[in-house]
Amino acid sequence: MQDLVCRAQKDEQAAIDELCQIFKPLVYSEARRQTIYDVLGEDAINTAWMILLSFIRRYKGNDYAKLPGMIQCVLYYELLHAMKKEIGVLNNEVNSEEVLENQSCDVIEENFNNMVIKESLRALPPKQWQLLEMYYVQDKNHRQIAKVLGCSERHVKRLKRLAIENLRNKMQA
Numbered sequence: 001m002q003d004l005v006c007r008a009q010k011d012e013q014a015a016i017d018e019l020c021q022i023f024k025p026l027v028y029s030e031a032r033r034q035t036i037y038d039v040l041g042e043d044a045i046n047t048a049w050m051i052l053l054s055f056i057r058r059y060k061g062n063d064y065a066k067l068p069g070m071i072q073c074v075l076y077y078e079l080l081h082a083m084k085k086e087i088g089v090l091n092n093e094v095n096s097e098e099v100l101e102n103q104s105c106d107v108i109e110e111n112f113n114n115m116v117i118k119e120s121l122r123a124l125p126p127k128q129w130q131l132l133e134m135y136y137v138q139d140k141n142h143r144q145i146a147k148v149l150g151c152s153e154r155h156v157k158r159l160k161r162l163a164i165e166n167l168r169n170k171m172q173a
Contacts, residue, residue: 001064008056019056020049023071027052030075039083051078123170128163135160 004022007015020027031037031048040047055074059067124132127149134140134148142153142160149156 001067002062005056005059005064005067009059016053016056020052023052023068026068026072027075030072030079033076033079036079036083040079044079044082047082048075048079051075124163124166128159128166131156131159132163132167 004015004019008019027048028045031040031044037044051074052071055071061067061070122129131145131149134145135142140148142156146153146156149159151159
């Protein structure tokens with residue numbers, strides 16, 4: 001493996017071809033993960049090949065026995081990164097409530113920039129939009145939001161649940 005990688009780093013086509021044959025099943029299995037493939041489509045495979053070749057070119061390690069595992073991790077995380085950059089609309093498997101409830105604030109902010117979500121959010125009543133923005137973008141808790149809106153925490157929780165339901169309905173329409 002070490003010899004192949006060294007030769008591939010010197011742009012020896014035969015070594016690159018052999019590495020591609022060795023890692024072909026791994027590339028395809030990572031690129032064809034359902035969520036990744038749903039977002040990137042056929043580009044997932046091409047992206048995975050580019051990630052593999054880029055990783056091989058810059059690999060400077062000396063533990064070639066663990067190279068396949070490292071390549072699998074790099075492929076997985078780089079494909080996820082490519083997928084996040086490429087998201088245009090939420091796929092059918094993940095509903096908006098799951099995204100809003102389970103993702104980090106950074107992902108929520110990225111998704112707020114999405115045109116479909118923006119339009120759905122604009123259609124919400126202002127108070128619901130304000131609540132979602134404070135909760136997911138500004139990372140405020142229920143108590144802080146209640147203070148700003150001048151209502152109880154219980155009302156904030158009900159309003160948030162209603163806002164998420166309205167958002168989900170608008171996005172599915």
